[in-house]
Amino acid sequence: MDVESRLKDLPAWRREGEEIRRTVEAPDFPTAIRIVDAIAVKAEELNHHPDIDIRWRTLHLALTTHDQGGLTELDFTLAALIDAIAAEHDA
Numbered sequence: 001m002d003v004e005s006r007l008k009d010l011p012a013w014r015r016e017g018e019e020i021r022r023t024v025e026a027p028d029f030p031t032a033i034r035i036v037d038a039i040a041v042k043a044e045e046l047n048h049h050p051d052i053d054i055r056w057r058t059l060h061l062a063l064t065t066h067d068q069g070g071l072t073e074l075d076f077t078l079a080a081l082i083d084a085i086a087a088e089h090d091a
């Protein structure tokens with residue numbers, strides 16, 4: 001997979017080793033939790049789950065496909081869905 005070219009469509013995300021990562025800064029803590037909740041719905045639908053670190057109103061998200069040992073199409077699919085959720089919440 002050409003990770004760098006896929007990331008051109010996802011400018012909020014950066015590659016770190018076998019992961020892609022982005023931060024999402026919500027307007028406030030309750031909104032940050034609602035964003036996590038919306039991400040959880042999509043993650044369950046896809047059976048693909050991000051690592052999420054919650055720091056007040058900032059979320060640190062990391063995606064990789066553990067069972068394939070690296071990045072796959074699913075990571076980029078979920079990344080785009082997370083971007084849409086963030087935008088819907090003004091984050």
Ligand SMILES: C[C@H](O)[C@H](O)[C@H]1CNC2=NC(N)=NC(=O)C2=N1
Pocket residue numbers: 047048049050063064065066067068
């Ligand atoms: C058994 C189950 O399908 C796997 O553990 C799934 C669940 N969610 C997952 N999420 C992510 N991000 N990577 C995986 O490899 C993964 N594997």
